[in-house]
Amino acid sequence: MRNIMKISVVYCLFMAFLLSGCSKQDTKVVNVLNWSSYIPDSVIRSFEKETGIQVNYSTYSSNEECLAKVSSAKKGTYDLIFPSDYMIEIMIKREMLELLDQTQLQNVGNLDTFYLNQSFDPGNRYSLPFVMASTVIAVNRDYISDEIISYQDLLNEKYYNNITLIDDQRIIIGMALLANGYDMNTTDEEALEVAKDWLLQLKPNIKAFDSDSPKNFLVTEEADIAVLWNAEAALAYQENNNIEFIYPKEGSALSMDNFAIPKGAKHQSEAYQFIDYILRADVMKKIIESYPYKNVNQATQTLLGTDYLYNIASNIPASIIESGFYVENIGESVKLYDKLWAEIK
Amino acid sequence: MNSKKLWKFFFICPVIIYVSLLIALPLIYILLISFFQSDYYGGMISTFTIQNYIDVFDQVYISVFLKSIFIAGITTFICILISYPFVLAISHKKPRTQKILMTLVMVPFLTNSLIRMYGWLVLLRKSGVINQVLMGLGVIQEPLSLMYNMIGIIIGMVYTLLPFMILPLYSSVSTVDPYLLEASSDLGASKMKTFFKIIVPQTLPGLFNGSLMVFTPALGYFFIVDILGGGKMMILGNLIKNQFLTARNWPFGAAISIVLVLITSLVIIAYRKLGGKMEDLGGA
Amino acid sequence: MKKIGENLYLVLIFVFLFLPILVLILFSFNTSSLNIIFEGFTLHWYYDLFQNSTLLESLFNTLIVAGVSTVVSTVIGTISAYGLYKYSFKGKNIVNELLYIPVVIPEIVLGISLLSVYTLLQLELGLFTLILAHICFCIPFVIISVRSVLEGIDSHISEAASDLGASRFQIFTKIIIPMLMPGILSGAQLALTLSLDDVVISYFTAGPGANTLPLQVYSMIKTGITPDVNALITIMLCFVFVLLMVSTVVQLRRLKKEVSL
Numbered sequence: 001m002r003n004i005m006k007i008s009v010v011y012c013l014f015m016a017f018l019l020s021g022c023s024k025q026d027t028k029v030v031n032v033l034n035w036s037s038y039i040p041d042s043v044i045r046s047f048e049k050e051t052g053i054q055v056n057y058s059t060y061s062s063n064e065e066c067l068a069k070v071s072s073a074k075k076g077t078y079d080l081i082f083p084s085d086y087m088i089e090i091m092i093k094r095e096m097l098e099l100l101d102q103t104q105l106q107n108v109g110n111l112d113t114f115y116l117n118q119s120f121d122p123g124n125r126y127s128l129p130f131v132m133a134s135t136v137i138a139v140n141r142d143y144i145s146d147e148i149i150s151y152q153d154l155l156n157e158k159y160y161n162n163i164t165l166i167d168d169q170r171i172i173i174g175m176a177l178l179a180n181g182y183d184m185n186t187t188d189e190e191a192l193e194v195a196k197d198w199l200l201q202l203k204p205n206i207k208a209f210d211s212d213s214p215k216n217f218l219v220t221e222e223a224d225i226a227v228l229w230n231a232e233a234a235l236a237y238q239e240n241n242n243i244e245f246i247y248p249k250e251g252s253a254l255s256m257d258n259f260a261i262p263k264g265a266k267h268q269s270e271a272y273q274f275i276d277y278i279l280r281a282d283v284m285k286k287i288i289e290s291y292p293y294k295n296v297n298q299a300t301q302t303l304l305g306t307d308y309l310y311n312i313a314s315n316i317p318a319s320i321i322e323s324g325f326y327v328e329n330i331g332e333s334v335k336l337y338d339k340l341w342a343e344i345k
Numbered sequence: 346m347n348s349k350k351l352w353k354f355f356f357i358c359p360v361i362i363y364v365s366l367l368i369a370l371p372l373i374y375i376l377l378i379s380f381f382q383s384d385y386y387g388g389m390i391s392t393f394t395i396q397n398y399i400d401v402f403d404q405v406y407i408s409v410f411l412k413s414i415f416i417a418g419i420t421t422f423i424c425i426l427i428s429y430p431f432v433l434a435i436s437h438k439k440p441r442t443q444k445i446l447m448t449l450v451m452v453p454f455l456t457n458s459l460i461r462m463y464g465w466l467v468l469l470r471k472s473g474v475i476n477q478v479l480m481g482l483g484v485i486q487e488p489l490s491l492m493y494n495m496i497g498i499i500i501g502m503v504y505t506l507l508p509f510m511i512l513p514l515y516s517s518v519s520t521v522d523p524y525l526l527e528a529s530s531d532l533g534a535s536k537m538k539t540f541f542k543i544i545v546p547q548t549l550p551g552l553f554n555g556s557l558m559v560f561t562p563a564l565g566y567f568f569i570v571d572i573l574g575g576g577k578m579m580i581l582g583n584l585i586k587n588q589f590l591t592a593r594n595w596p597f598g599a600a601i602s603i604v605l606v607l608i609t610s611l612v613i614i615a616y617r618k619l620g621g622k623m624e625d626l627g628g629a
Numbered sequence: 630m631k632k633i634g635e636n637l638y639l640v641l642i643f644v645f646l647f648l649p650i651l652v653l654i655l656f657s658f659n660t661s662s663l664n665i666i667f668e669g670f671t672l673h674w675y676y677d678l679f680q681n682s683t684l685l686e687s688l689f690n691t692l693i694v695a696g697v698s699t700v701v702s703t704v705i706g707t708i709s710a711y712g713l714y715k716y717s718f719k720g721k722n723i724v725n726e727l728l729y730i731p732v733v734i735p736e737i738v739l740g741i742s743l744l745s746v747y748t749l750l751q752l753e754l755g756l757f758t759l760i761l762a763h764i765c766f767c768i769p770f771v772i773i774s775v776r777s778v779l780e781g782i783d784s785h786i787s788e789a790a791s792d793l794g795a796s797r798f799q800i801f802t803k804i805i806i807p808m809l810m811p812g813i814l815s816g817a818q819l820a821l822t823l824s825l826d827d828v829v830i831s832y833f834t835a836g837p838g839a840n841t842l843p844l845q846v847y848s849m850i851k852t853g854i855t856p857d858v859n860a861l862i863t864i865m866l867c868f869v870f871v872l873l874m875v876s877t878v879v880q881l882r883r884l885k886k887e888v889s890l
Contacts, residue, residue: 031837036848041683056838059848064591073836074753167576208493208575222471338592343405345579352797356712359705364727367765371742431642434635448877453646455869459828459843460862463850464649474652565737568828572850582737589741602738613733623729624773
């Protein structure tokens with residue numbers, strides 16, 4: 001009998017040990033799932049200091065990954081996410097988002113109304129804009145002197161193994177479609193075939209696909225041409241002033257990233273506090289200065305310096321936004337893109 | 346329940362719970378969803394279909410399989426080439442030195458493999474240490490392309506998996522009877538002949554064991570291909586990862602995984618047919 | 630001549646094995662932040678490291694995961710190895726076969742199947758699921774390692790002890806466990822190594838609040854690694870190196886004893 005007692009004591013201790021390793025005390029937390037390189041660490045730390053809320057920050061590098069993470073995790077795992085336009089639409093359709101209660105956000109008036117009420121979420125019932133981004137071609141003029149005005153120019157054999165691209169199938173296949181005069185969101189198989197051939201033709205020139213930071217390739221001179229997000233290009237420019245930005249004549253891919261709260265989020269009031277904090281003019285200024293995407297916050301815009309305002313890679317010109325294209329939800333046809341992507345790689 | 350039964354219960358319960366919950370359940374579930382239909386955007390519909398398996402045999406995905414097998418095969422081959430002379434050289438040392446050297450082999454292993462891949466990135470890139478040293482010495486004029494291509498991937502794979510070849514090969518080389526080697530050279534056999542006629546046959550279990558432990562992981566190490574291959578190449582690991590984390594087509598990802606498991610099983614059956622023992626795997 | 634060639638080859642392979650780590654250590658003392666050219670000596674990054682709470686937290690998580698999963702899998706593995714050795718029961722063969730699955734299956738399959746089951750059971754992804762996954766792939770290695778020692782031990786010893794009136798509990802704790810110690814320790818060391826080394830399975834089974842060092846470095850490789858990561862790696866490596874040296878010295882002592890016997 002004593003042995004049985006001993007065994008059960010050992011088992012209990014063991015289980016206690018197991019549990020103690022895993023459980024954390026119930027402090028106030030908010031689980032944020034965001035793009036990598038979007039909010040500087042310092043902003044998160046100062047939010048934590050100011051509110052006493054602990055931020056669990058994890059990242060994703062494509063909208064699809066965001067969707068996959070939110071839908072595969074237990075409901076309520078994430079409290080705040082930053083999906084782009086078309087993904088907001090998908091998530092609304094799948095009833096994955098909470099309605100936003102804008103009355104909980106004191107600073108919501110800071111947003112520029114130009115960016116509100118977009119077609120993917122009329123009336124901003126589920127989402128509010130965070131920043132805008134656009135693809136751009138960045139060229140290191142130390143080594144490349146040719147004129148580049150079109151995606152077609154990237155096919156030049158001189159650029160062998162010298163171009164890096166964003167690792168995002170919709171954006172890159174979209175680029176190939178634009179280059180060949182098609183709609184960026186087409187599901188027409190013939191058009192996609194043309195896009196595939198075009199990308200295969202481009203492939204020898206491709207050094208690497210990198211979703212998160214093709215800028216490193218430019219900065220370390222690993223590659224002299226990159227198709228990347230505008231803020232990344234602007235950051236590369238900070239390291240090397242001979243980097244030039246080109247918005248190709250076929251148009252750029254645009255992306256508007258938004259705050260959204262997944263359905264069933266457990267720490268919603270903390271999530272609202274986090275959104276409200278970021279909407280503050282001075283906080284958004286810090287974010288924009290670290291990651292110079294297109295700012296959509298009117299109150300912040302007046303605080304930003306000329307470095308930001310006169311740089312076309314960070315402060316995207318209105319004409320580019322007008323002539324640009326958003327990725328759209330193409331439903332089931334995404335499988336076509338998926339297969340094409342596997343074929344190119 | 347008497348005390349004897351309770352003892353048995355105590356010793357057997359954990360392993361049964363473990364095997365059924367953490368091994369059998371996940372695999373059965375994956376097998377199950379590989380026959381599901383994927384719906385529009387990530388959901389799964391539990392109607393039976395074999396469409397996912399038909400899709401796997403599309404030319405595009407077959408080529409991914411072939412590429413992965415090719416990379417894993419080359420990696421295994423290079424690991425064998427490097428490991429044999431290495432373990433033979435070690436086995437000629439004193440026992441104490443052997444112990445120390447084998448411990449040293451394990452040291453890099455205790456940092457994370459991803460961190461070591463980052464180290465390779467710093468070494469191999471265009472402006473990396475190796476190119477700078479070589480250019481500084483005047484050996485080359487233009488930087489070499491050592492990564493973002495096949496070379497980078499193979500270096501990364503061989504580096505990461507080499508210890509899995511060295512360890513089993515070492516333990517089987519240390520069982521070779523030194524008198525046999527002496528006798529062989531006394532009888533006038535050349536070094537090559539001794540190696541192929543005596544050492545290789547005697548160390549076959551270790552060789553098979555090591556090959557298995559190098560080959561199968563190499564099929565799945567997506568992060569090496571991502572980092573040192575520049576995301577330009579797709580092996581099975583990337584394909585499965587994409588299906589689960591990007592394309593949201595879990596049933597298809599599950600089907601690829603099941604095919605991968607079948608390939609692995611074939612390798613294991615071959616290993617057993619060749620006389621390999623399961624309990625030698627993962628021993629070290 | 631042959632000796633020189635052999636030694637040269639050994640040196641070459643060890644350089645290959647250590648080069649990527651040495652270069653990271655070197656750059657942790659570099660004044661430039663780009664990890665490209667060594668410009669000058671500084672300890673600045675070590676100071677930065679202690680300001681970087683994200684990085685420190687990821688190290689902390691890594692150590693928790695490795696520590697807990699090593700201890701748990703060693704305990705369960707030892708009990709299981711003994712149970713499988715001593716008792717027979719229905720389905721024992723199946724259990725034995727299934728045990729090898731985590732050893733031979735590509736990690737990615739284990740990763741996604743655990744992820745799927747976590748989703749199925751609606752488990753919240755986090756440290757707990759991560760630790761569970763690590764325990765899952767560590768246990769078989771401990772079992773294999775303990776079993777190899779078990780097969781060599783003399784069953785008469787425990788019979789004798791039992792005849793002398795020792796209880797089962799005493800036999801297990803006083804006789805079996807000490808005899809199995811070499812196997813248990815090498816199993817634990819293997820579990821620790823595997824847990825620290827894993828990337829693939831962690832990638833799928835971690836969730837918010839469970840950012841471990843490899844996951845952190847993975848996202849940083851893409852956004853640009855700062856040298857405080859190098860500093861962290863250097864510190865971690867020193868720690869691990871000392872640990873390993875201690876264990877080697879202990880083993881060498883034992884080797885010496887065996888030789889002198």
